[in-house]
Amino acid sequence: MKKIATFLLVLIMLVLALATASAKETSPRILVAYLSRAGENYHVGETREGSVSSAYAGYIEKGNTAIMAAVIAETTGADLFEIKTVTPYPDEYASMLRVAQEEIDSNARPELTETVESMDEYNVIFIGYPIWHAKMPQAIYSFIENYDLSGKTVIPFNTHEGSGQSGTQQAIENALPDSTVLQGLAILGKTAQEDQENTQAMIDEWLEELGMKKVNSTEDAQVLATYGAIQQAMIDKDIETLDRLYLDGTTFTHMSGKTQTKAEFFGEIADGTLNYFAYDIQHPQITVSGNEATLSASVALTAKVYGASGTWTLPVNAHFSKIEGQWYAHN
Numbered sequence: 001m002k003k004i005a006t007f008l009l010v011l012i013m014l015v016l017a018l019a020t021a022s023a024k025e026t027s028p029r030i031l032v033a034y035l036s037r038a039g040e041n042y043h044v045g046e047t048r049e050g051s052v053s054s055a056y057a058g059y060i061e062k063g064n065t066a067i068m069a070a071v072i073a074e075t076t077g078a079d080l081f082e083i084k085t086v087t088p089y090p091d092e093y094a095s096m097l098r099v100a101q102e103e104i105d106s107n108a109r110p111e112l113t114e115t116v117e118s119m120d121e122y123n124v125i126f127i128g129y130p131i132w133h134a135k136m137p138q139a140i141y142s143f144i145e146n147y148d149l150s151g152k153t154v155i156p157f158n159t160h161e162g163s164g165q166s167g168t169q170q171a172i173e174n175a176l177p178d179s180t181v182l183q184g185l186a187i188l189g190k191t192a193q194e195d196q197e198n199t200q201a202m203i204d205e206w207l208e209e210l211g212m213k214k215v216n217s218t219e220d221a222q223v224l225a226t227y228g229a230i231q232q233a234m235i236d237k238d239i240e241t242l243d244r245l246y247l248d249g250t251t252f253t254h255m256s257g258k259t260q261t262k263a264e265f266f267g268e269i270a271d272g273t274l275n276y277f278a279y280d281i282q283h284p285q286i287t288v289s290g291n292e293a294t295l296s297a298s299v300a301l302t303a304k305v306y307g308a309s310g311t312w313t314l315p316v317n318a319h320f321s322k323i324e325g326q327w328y329a330h331n
């Protein structure tokens with residue numbers, strides 16, 4: 001009975017700490033890796049004098065997938081990486097059709113020019129590509145096979161001119177059985193190239209569903225910074241900072257209904273009853289409305305509380321108010 005009570009108390013304290021505490025890492029590190037081809041392509045750009053391709057082939061300065069990749073990176077706060085082959089792809093559309101078919105026929109693994117230096121540091125990897133002959137370019141296999149992506153979250157995206165994802169979601173899932181592959185997004189190349197507003201709207205909706213939208217305003221960033229400062233103070237047992245960043249009168253309510261004051265809660269941090277070591281915040285979502293804000297996320301917490309050590313992942317819902325330009329936490 002005593003054991004169960006202790007366990008419950010530990011759990012209560014964890015939930016309590018998470019509900020009010022903050023993060024060392026503000027968001028997962030995200031990479032947007034993509035392959036895209038500028039030059040002559042189908043249904044986009046200006047037709048060039050002397051082209052041997054069909055009347056539908058025009059010339060573009062920036063590839064359709066490159067445009068989509070840039071929007072995803074901007075919207076999620078990710079790093080961008082362009083997958084490039086040592087042997088460049090032809091500019092001319094008709095030649096490109098032939099080269100792509102040859103690569104498929106030989107199940108090629110075209111050599112890539114660069115590698116992502118610190119792949120280990122990324123936990124979410126978007127992989128983008130055009131559809132070529134109803135498939136993803138063979139160079140995407142080269143890229144995937146260059147790294148150990150097991151345990152990482154992988155999210156495909158692509159542009160096309162009618163084929164949609166064309167089975168590539170499945171192809172990526174098959175190629176990465178030890179990764180978590182989330183639902184990808186396919187956008188018409190012409191839309192990515194010519195309709196910025198629609199492209200952004202589709203990407204926003206998709207990222208929203210995946211919970212991948214980044215902190216997108218200064219206010220959001222400030223709320224997150226406050227959350228981060230509280231987090232650091234909990235790890236550092238910096239009671240002065242905790243006392244300043246939690247509004248007076250904040251209470252910490254246990255699942256049992258029992259409440260603790262700031263002084264009681266901070267006292268247990270100070271005396272070593274509650275010890276926090278690391279936080280990993282996953283998919284933080286911040287909503288700011290005037291001077292009020294909420295932050296929700298999943299948090300993996302490493303702590304030692306009441307003698308029990310471990311890492312627990314729990315949902316967090318923290319509330320903030322802005323007073324004279326500074327955000328403060330409360331319940």
Ligand SMILES: Cc1cc2nc3c(=O)[nH]c(=O)nc-3n(C[C@H](O)[C@H](O)[C@H](O)COP(=O)(O)O)c2cc1C
Binds near residue numbers: 063093098160
């Ligand atoms: C070699 C080649 C093959 C293509 N095959 C298809 C296809 O099978 N289905 C399709 O919908 N679009 C196909 N397309 C159109 C491209 O998928 C589309 O233009 C895409 O947006 C190009 O992206 P990028 O500009 O990033 O390279 C093909 C284009 C090329 C160059």
